[in-house]
Amino acid sequence: MSDTVSYTRKDDVAILRITNPPVNALSQAVRAGLMDGMDRAEADDGVRAALIVGDGRAFIAGADITEFGKPPQTPYLTEVCNRIESSPLIFVASMHGVSLGGGLEIALGAHYRVAQPDARVGLPEVHLGLIPGAGATQRLPRLIGVEKSLDLITSGRHVKAPEALEMGIVDHVVDGDPQEVGLSYVRELLDGGAERRPVSAMDKPAAIDWDGAYEAALAKGRGQVAPAEAVRAVQASVEQPFDEGLETERRIFMELMETDQRQGMIHAFFSERAVGNLPELKGVEPRALQSIGIIGGGTMGAGIATAALLAGFNVVLIEMKNEAAEAARERIAGNLQGALKRGKITDAKYDAMLTNGLEVSVNYDSLASVDMVIEAVFEDMGVKKDVFGKLDAVCKKGAVLATNTSYLDVDEIAASTSRPADVIGLHFFSPAHVMKLLEIVVADQTAPDVVATGFALGKALGKVSVRAGVCDGFIGNRILATYRTAADHMVLDGASPYQIDKALTDFGFAMGPFAVADLAGLDIGWATRKRKAPDRHPDERVPTYIDCLCEQGHFGQKTGKGYYIYEKGARRGVPNPEIEDLITAEQKELGITPRDFTDAEILRRYMAAMVNEAAKVLGEGIARRPLDVDMTLLFGYGFPRYWGGPLKWADLQGLPNLLEDIKSYARDDPWFWQPAPLLEQLVAEGRNFDDLNKQAAKA
Ligand code: 3HC
Ligand code: NAI
Secondary structure, eight states: OOSSEEEEEETTEEEEEEOOTTTTOBOHHHHHHHHHHHHHHHHSTTOOEEEEEEOTTOSBOOBOGGGTTSOOOSSOHHHHHHHHHHOSSEEEEEEOSEEETHHHHHHHHSSEEEEOTTOEEEOGGGGGTOOOOSSHHHHHHHHHOHHHHHHHHHHOOEEEHHHHHHHTSOSEEOOSOHHHHHHHHHHHHHHTTOOOOOGGGSOOOOOOOHHHHHHHHHHHTTTOSHHHHHHHHHHHHHHSOHHHHHHHHHHHHHHHHTSHHHHHHHHHHHHHHHTTOOGGGTTOOOOOOSEEEEEOOSHHHHHHHHHHHHTTOEEEEEOSSHHHHHHHHHHHHHHHHHHHHTTSSOHHHHHHIIIIIEEEESOGGGGTTOSEEEEOOOSOHHHHHHHHHHHHHHSOTTOEEEEOOSSSOHHHHHHTSSOGGGEEEEEEOSSTTTOOEEEEEOOTTOOHHHHHHHHHHHHHTTOEEEEEOSSTTTTHHHHHHHHHHHHHHHHHHTOOHHHHHHHHHHHTOSSOHHHHHHHHOHHHHHHHHHHHGGGOOTTOOOOOHHHHHHHTTOOBGGGTBSSEEOOTTOSSOEEOHHHHHHHHHHHHHHTOOOOOOOHHHHHHHHHHHHHHHHHHHHHTTSSSSHHHHHHHHHHHSOOOGGGOSHHHHHHHHOHHHHHHHHHHHHTTOTTTOOOOHHHHHHHHHTOOHHHHHHHHHHO
């Protein structure tokens, strides 16, 4: 028998047990092993039924994703599922842990399904830019109807066993050892005279408005094609005989396999897991972490405190005045209320977090015993240095001292203490209890175990943590500043902010740059422009039309007016008519004759600026690997996941084309469009960013 599928027998039941750690992915060896197991079971005298069960922590987590993009190898998964279903034996799947994608498809090929109460099932293929490719789009609608199937297939969501039972996906839910539970269920079925029950032979489900469902899935996916294509595959289950439906599913699956979106999504899947895997941290133990001090209870401090409380840490929050401290407590309570309403915590947990978990204070001495402090006071070097001086005086030896600064020099902050090795940047994103990204900013003298503690904190908070070096804005905000500037230049040259926002949401961004600026607060950019003014190069083009709005106290969403006007409480605004006049006035002053931009041109310039700056960030070692940049933009800046990140997108476009674009833009503005040396090098060597990722993985 194969190494991955063992064959044993209990009375008249054959047991096919899959052992392919860590999650029993359906590699070629597992598929072949299942085929062999079926041959043997059917030839084994007296065997009447067969049980499929998984070893370890999952039934089966789906197809082996590492095989995607390579030539498919027989036996195909569809054949395995069909073979299970058409076997003369009664087939039962006993499902524990996860049964995802092809794993659920194997179970749907079986005639009966039993699951553990904490098991989860799902068809997450859309998260990989695909649709189920081994029969689920044909079998599931026959089993549970079209609506419920579309819900699962187009969202990719996981369903817990009790819900799966209610939906009709599994037949029985019972706790115990998966093999024992499975065997007793088979016994029950055999003793009760149960017969084979092939799902493909069940009645076809009823039709729905397919075009409506297709358009809805396309809109919800913000341009991602797989969920919409899944609708067409499910449509085939209603309109075609089973075998033809399977062929339709296969055709769509194979077409999607060839798309850039599939490549982007799979890059995201593996990068999300690789991002926290740093060679420098191998064997480095993080410091103990139970209590966290937070300085400043404004937007960020309160959000970070909320995230820490939700992850089970004790929090001591310091503010300047008692009123501010109480306001911070209210802010945190409001955030936790949200978690309570969404069922993430119970009433008892909510009360315990606010009474036992959180202490607010105006006295820095309250920080004497905390394991880590995260500073989130005003973005001002003087204020930060003052705070770090106080922390140096009161915190215990070995406490990690972190700053949440967005742009400031972490080396300089560290130098204001007597223990720079304990100082690190932990850059959260707003709202800090919701946004997944955490930039871990490693300063010159930061100790390795302090870096490891930063990553341990990120993991505990459920964040995607990215290592960054020190520079103005680190990875994300530095790149943002550049592509924002490219957008501003296009506005000066004639594109409207609203056309730019639309071109970028059409590309798949959650929001365009001007809507984002309104959300973040226009005062931030205004302050940055003022801060940078003294060192500005004379050739740098800096549009200032929006500063007029700031001077009048309009800072975007929080004041109700910015690029857009927001009705009271509204999160979406309508274009602000004053903006056009402000732009026209600046164009006149600078002697610019506005010209038209196509959406495609807007996108290319915006992305060229993003990729070029990202390549500089990489070349300077601020980001270690291209995938670090990709994950930063994906989890902190609303970059569409199906493109995998800006550098994956760049690879897919072809780096020589991008470099050509940058050089052509440089003819008009050589200061802004200076090609990144790394980009020029990669083009000259005929390599791309993915080659650098692979090189780093081997190191
Ligand atoms: N194929 C290959 N490797 C897989 C895998 C898969 N389907 N699923 C997980 N892995 C690997 C991960 O890359 C990781 O490897 P690493 O340790 O080298 O980084 C390891 O297994 C453990 O995974 P996680 O770190 O993600 O462990 P978790 O416990 O957090 O999560 C999981 C487990 C829920 C199974 C999660 O890994 C997951 O969601 N996997 C993807 C499931 C999926 O998308 N299945 C559908 C595949 S497509 C398909 O089936 C097509 C079919 O319709 C034809
Ligand atoms: P905020 O203005 O909302 O809050 C700052 C808080 O710090 C105020 O409540 C203030 O009373 C308090 N404070 C100031 N000096 C203090 C001191 N010496 N001791 C104790 N408390 C003090 O500011 P916000 O937005 O929360 O930003 C805080 C930091 O986080 C800044 O460095 C900012 O750059 C950074 N940041 C902000 C993000 C955002 O989107 N707002 C995102 C990521 C980082």
